[in-house]
Amino acid sequence: CMVRHYKFNVVLKNTTRMCSSKPIVTVNGRYPGPTLVAREDDTVLVKVVNHVKYNLSIHWHGIRQVRTGWADGPAYITQCPIQPGQSYVYNFTITGQRGTLWWHAHILWLRATVHGAIVILPKRDVPYPFPKPHKEEVVILGEWWKSDVEAVINEALKSGLAPNVSDAHTINGHPGPVSGCPSNGYTLPVKAGKTYMLRIINAALNEELFFKIAGHQLTVVEVDATYVKPFKTDTIVIAPGQTTNVLITAHLGGGKYMVAASPFMDAPIAVDNMTATAFLHYSGSLTSAATTTLTSTPPKNATSVATNFTRALRSLNSKQYPANVPLKIDHSLLFTVGLGINPCPTCVNGSRVVASINNVTFVMPKISLLQAHFFNISGVFTSDFPGNPPVPFNFTSTQVTNFATKQGTKLYRLAYNDTVQLVLQDTGMITPENHPLHLHGFNFFEVGRGLGNFNPKTDPKKFNLVDPVERNTIGVPSGGWTAIRFRADNPGVWFMHCHLEVHTTWGLKMAFVVDNGKGPNESLIPPPSDFPKC
Ligand code: C2O
Numbered sequence: 001c002m003v004r005h006y007k008f009n010v011v012l013k014n015t016t017r018m019c020s021s022k023p024i025v026t027v028n029g030r031y032p033g034p035t036l037v038a039r040e041d042d043t044v045l046v047k048v049v050n051h052v053k054y055n056l057s058i059h060w061h062g063i064r065q066v067r068t069g070w071a072d073g074p075a076y077i078t079q080c081p082i083q084p085g086q087s088y089v090y091n092f093t094i095t096g097q098r099g100t101l102w103w104h105a106h107i108l109w110l111r112a113t114v115h116g117a118i119v120i121l122p123k124r125d126v127p128y129p130f131p132k133p134h135k136e137e138v139v140i141l142g143e144w145w146k147s148d149v150e151a152v153i154n155e156a157l158k159s160g161l162a163p164n165v166s167d168a169h170t171i172n173g174h175p176g177p178v179s180g181c182p183s184n185g186y187t188l189p190v191k192a193g194k195t196y197m198l199r200i201i202n203a204a205l206n207e208e209l210f211f212k213i214a215g216h217q218l219t220v221v222e223v224d225a226t227y228v229k230p231f232k233t234d235t236i237v238i239a240p241g242q243t244t245n246v247l248i249t250a251h252l253g254g255g256k257y258m259v260a261a262s263p264f265m266d267a268p269i270a271v272d273n274m275t276a277t278a279f280l281h282y283s284g285s286l287t288s289a290a291t292t293t294l295t296s297t298p299p300k301n302a303t304s305v306a307t308n309f310t311r312a313l314r315s316l317n318s319k320q321y322p323a324n325v326p327l328k329i330d331h332s333l334l335f336t337v338g339l340g341i342n343p344c345p346t347c348v349n350g351s352r353v354v355a356s357i358n359n360v361t362f363v364m365p366k367i368s369l370l371q372a373h374f375f376n377i378s379g380v381f382t383s384d385f386p387g388n389p390p391v392p393f394n395f396t397s398t399q400v401t402n403f404a405t406k407q408g409t410k411l412y413r414l415a416y417n418d419t420v421q422l423v424l425q426d427t428g429m430i431t432p433e434n435h436p437l438h439l440h441g442f443n444f445f446e447v448g449r450g451l452g453n454f455n456p457k458t459d460p461k462k463f464n465l466v467d468p469v470e471r472n473t474i475g476v477p478s479g480g481w482t483a484i485r486f487r488a489d490n491p492g493v494w495f496m497h498c499h500l501e502v503h504t505t506w507g508l509k510m511a512f513v514v515d516n517g518k519g520p521n522e523s524l525i526p527p528p529s530d531f532p533k534c
Helices: 150-159 303-312 370-374 501-506
Strands: 003-017 021-026 036-039 042-052 059-061 087-093 097-105 115-121 135-144 169-170 187-192 195-202 209-211 218-224 226-233 235-238 243-249 256-264 276-282 331-341 353-356 360-362 406-408 410-413 419-426 435-439 444-451 472-476 482-489 490-498 508-516
Touching: 003 036, 036 042, 059 087, 087 360, 097 195, 097 243, 115 135, 115 150, 150 472, 150 501, 169 209, 169 256, 169 276, 169 490, 195 360, 218 235, 226 303, 235 243, 235 303, 331 435, 353 444, 360 508, 370 490, 419 435, 419 472, 472 482
Parallel strands: 003 042, 036 115, 135 195, 187 276, 331 419, 360 406, 410 508
Antiparallel strands: 003 021, 042 087, 059 097, 097 115, 135 169, 195 243, 209 235, 209 256, 218 226, 218 243, 256 276, 331 353, 353 360, 419 482, 435 472, 435 490, 444 482, 490 508
16 A cells, blocks of 8 residues: 545636636636545545635545544534645545545535545455446536525525525536537547446535436446445436446447436425536547437436435445444434524524424534544533434424424534444425435445334334445435444544535534544544644
C-alpha cells in the first residue's frame, strides 16, 4: 500500500450552464470536482486550502474512517470548519473497502458544487468478482441552480417555507440541451463489443433519481462500495449519497443513445421535473448524421420501479466477501423520521417547517461533538437521544394534531462493539416522503423494509439475515420503514442524517457516540496538530 497526496484548493470559478453564468465554489476550479483515486489499504492525505469567503469542511462519504473520526468532515460534528484563508490535511487509511464512494463539502449547501468521486481500486492482484471491464467511467448526477444556492436556503430559513427546487438536473455537470438553450451535454464514447463500468454517484442536494440508457441494459455489480449479486435492469434508482456501479455492454453496431436522469419522488411536493440528458456515442459513428435513439425515464411517482430495484439488491456474500450481519442485537431502536411545524413569529405563516428524528429537531453545537467527547467538554451535548418515538407523536397517523418538535443536541451512546438494529420509520407527518438516511463511520445491512407501520411482532420474522445489501445510505420509503443492522466497531462520534439537504438543514439528523474499547486498537486516535479551531 502507498500514501497518496492530493491538494484541494477551494476557489470560486465563473461557470456557465443553461446559458447563464455565475461564480460557484469549486475544488481546483472544477465542477464536478477532481476524482480521488486510491487502492484498498492506501493512506490518503488531502490538503484542503480554503480560498473562499465561506467556512468549509469536506466529508469522504462512505469512507469508514476507522479510529480517524477527525478526518470524517461534517462541520460541528467531527471538526470545526476550515476558516477562510486556513487549511487542513485530511489523513485517513482506507480499510476493507473498495468500489465507488464520493467526497463533498459538509457545511451549508456548498456540496451543490463542491463534490467529486472517490474510486477505490481493489488491492493489487485482487480481481473484481466480475469480468474486468474494458474501461471505467465516473458518472456524477447533480442539480443546477441558476441562482446562488446559499441564497436559496437562507431565504427559506427566513420565511420558514420550503426552498426553491433546482433549475435542472445534471450528468457530469451538464443538464444537456434545455428549452431556449441548445447546449451540449456530456458524451460517453464507447467501442462496439466492449463492456464498460459506470461508477454512478447521486450528488444532487434534494432528489432521488432514475437513471437509464436507451437500448442498453445495466448490470448492477456494486452499491456504496460493497459488491452485490449482479442483476440486470433497465433503470436504476439512486438516492442522494448513494453510489451504484453498473456494467454496460456496447452490444449495438453504432449510433448515439440517450442517457437520462430524472427525479423519483412519490410525495406530492415540488420537485425539479427536468430530465438531464447525455449520450453514449459509439466510435466510428461520430458524425452528426449518427442515428440517435432517445429514451424516457419512469414518471416521478413510479414507486413500483423503485421498489423492484431495491428488492433486487443483495450482498454478494461470497467466501471472499461475506455478509457479516450481526445476529445478536444489543440495542433495538426505532427512529421516526419526518417533518414537523414549529412556531416562528418572524416567519411568513408564523411558523416554520422543521424535521426531526423521534421528534427531536437536532440543534448544531458551537464546537464539534467529537472534540467535546474526546476532551470531556461538558455542556455541548447530552447522551439521552430517545431509542423509541414518544407517544402519541406517531407515524403514518392521520390523527396528529401536534406537529411541534423538541429541540436538542442529543446523542445516542454505544459501547465499543455493541450491535444495533435500527428501524427507520417515515412519519408521514405533513406528507409521506422518501428519506435517504446516511450513517457516517459504518456500513450497515438493510435486513428489511415495508410499507405502512413497522410491526415489531411480525416484521422481524421476515428479515433477511443471510445476504442483505450492505451500504451507507438507505432510502426510507415514503409512508414505510426500513430496518438496518450494524456493529459499533468504530470509536468516535458518527453523524446520521437525511441526505436530502433541505431535511438535514431542518433538523433531520442525530449522532451516535461510540466509546473506546479496551483492546490495543480500539481507541480513537488524538486529533492532528493542524486541526481547525472554532
Ligand atoms: Cu454525504 Cu453526512 O454526508
